[in-house]
Amino acid sequence: MSLARSGVCAVVFTLLSGSIALRSQTVIPQPESSQTQRRIHLILKDGSYQVVTSYSVVGKVVKYVSAERGGEHEEIPAELVDLDATRRWEKAHTPVAEGGDKGRAPVLDPELMKEEQERQSLTPMIEPDLRLPEEDSVLALDEFQGKPELVPLTQSEGDLNHTTAHSVLKKALNPKAAAHQVLTLKGERSFVQLHVDTPAIYLRVGEATAPSTGGAPLTVDTHGASSAKSDNDVRPDNSQYVVVRTDVRVDARVVASFSLEALDSGKHIDDVVEMNQETLTGGHWMKLSPKRPLEFGEYVLMEVISEKEINLGVWDFGVHPQTPENRDVIKPEPKRRIDLERRRAHTDPE
Numbered sequence: 327m328s329l330a331r332s333g334v335c336a337v338v339f340t341l342l343s344g345s346i347a348l349r350s351q352t353v354i355p356q357p358e359s360s361q362t363q364r365r366i367h368l369i370l371k372d373g374s375y376q377v378v379t380s381y382s383v384v385g386k387v388v389k390y391v392s393a394e395r396g397g398e399h400e401e402i403p404a405e406l407v408d409l410d411a412t413r414r415w416e417k418a419h420t421p422v423a424e425g426g427d428k429g430r431a432p433v434l435d436p437e438l439m440k441e442e443q444e445r446q447s448l449t450p451m452i453e454p455d456l457r458l459p460e461e462d463s464v465l466a467l468d469e470f471q472g473k474p475e476l477v478p479l480t481q482s483e484g485d486l487n488h489t490t491a492h493s494v495l496k497k498a499l500n501p502k503a504a505a506h507q508v509l510t511l512k513g514e515r516s517f518v519q520l521h522v523d524t525p526a527i528y529l530r531v532g533e534a535t536a537p538s539t540g541g542a543p544l545t546v547d548t549h550g551a552s553s554a555k556s557d558n559d560v561r562p563d564n565s566q567y568v569v570v571r572t573d574v575r576v577d578a579r580v581v582a583s584f585s586l587e588a589l590d591s592g593k594h595i596d597d598v599v600e601m602n603q604e605t606l607t608g609g610h611w612m613k614l615s616p617k618r619p620l621e622f623g624e625y626v627l628m629e630v631i632s633e634k635e636i637n638l639g640v641w642d643f644g645v646h647p648q649t650p651e652n653r654d655v656i657k658p659e660p661k662r663r664i665d666l667e668r669r670r671a672h673t674d675p676e
Contacts, residue, residue: 365393367419369411373661376402383409447608455658458528458611464627464641466518467526468652476656477518479527479627479641482511495638496631499583509581509626509638514574516624516642519649523619527627527641529612531563531605563605565637566590566630567614571597571623572642579624581640586633620645 367375368390379397381390388409389401449457452467453474459465465476481493497508566589572579584598601614614627624644629637 367412367415369408369415370402370406371408372406381412444608447606448610450606450608450611452526452528452613453658455660456656457659459656463530465528465656466520466643467528468520468655469522470651470655474658475652476528477520477643477652478654478656479518479643481639481641482626493639494629494631496635497638498634499586499636503583505582505584507580508583508636509640511572511579511581511626511640511642512577514577514579514624516579516644518643518652519646520643520652521645521647521649523621523645524616525620525643525645527567527601527614529562529567529614530610531561531612532610562629563609563612567601567603568628568630569599569601569616569620569625570628570640571599571621571625573597574624579642581626581628586630586636589630622646 364379366378366381368378368381368388369375376390377393378390379393381388383389383404384401386404387401388404388407389399392398392400448460451457456474456476458476464479464481466479468475468477499508568589570581570584572581582597584595588595589600599620600617602617604613604615605611606613622645624642626640626642628640631637
């Protein structure tokens with residue numbers, strides 16, 4: 327009996343050992359890792375994007391497989407998708423073929439890179455999520471309730487040339503003459519009131535200068551300035567800019583002349599604040615910063631064309647921290663990715 331039982335146990339042990347060995351040698355197929363799947367940025371025209379694994383254009387919609395929602399099949403109107411930008415992204419992020427320059431980062435097309443840099447230089451970012459626009463020519467960087475915002479400044483109207491963004495009405499100043507009235511603006515306060523005493527002002531320059539901003543017109547008394555209008559020989563980036571404090575009177579603000587020869591001399595000029603000037607990358611915008619804080623009051627930004635001439639087309643504003651928020655301001659716009667809902671197939675009711 328003991329020998330029979332021993333034989334049975336030996337057979338069972340042998341079978342179990344073989345089964346275990348067979349299992350240890352069997353390769354269980356693993357599902358493909360999601361990290362190895364292709365990821366594509368389906369770029370939308372508002373600047374946001376969807377992360378997808380594949381997409382196709384079908385008629386007036388773009389169908390895609392979402393990589394963020396577990397492979398859900400979704401679709402979006404084709405008019406909302408920037409297909410050219412999506413294809414450029416794909417080209418720039420396509421891995422190098424095996425055997426090629428393995429390990430090297432993809433190289434962007436120089437022409438595409440130059441085009442993108444030029445596009446961004448037209449609307450540079452000056453604060454987080456705050457960009458200069460294409461259509462405004464002069465804007466002041468203000469701060470209201472602790473948040474930055476751009477305020478359009480309107481150039482004063484009168485006998486000015488409005489065929490371009492930079493209107494010029496030249497007036498010669500006699501350096502030997504005493505200070506006298508050269509310009510009168512209607513109203514005791516500007517429509518624009520800034521809340522900071524060192525506002526940066528951005529001026530559009532270059533060939534791509536946009537049309538001047540709109541706004542309520544101002545009545546300007548030029549006090550005998552020449553009516554000849556010419557801006558063909560005046561480049562905004564070749565001029566000098568100063569902020570001049572106005573003399574507030576009954577229903578009027580008066581701008582007085584000053585010594586142009588004293589600019590850049592280090593001498594103090596009453597009611598005149600000189601500006602630091604910096605041309606931003608791309609040459610489309612100039613940044614003007616006051617060299618000293620502005621006191622509460624009413625001001626104009628004035629262009630000094632030469633040692634003897636100024637431009638009577640000025641941009642007026644006030645500095646009063648307690649005033650309400652300005653109208654038509656440009657605020658920071660953080661980019662937000664759009665969460666698109668899956669469009670389910672329509673089924674007719676029974």
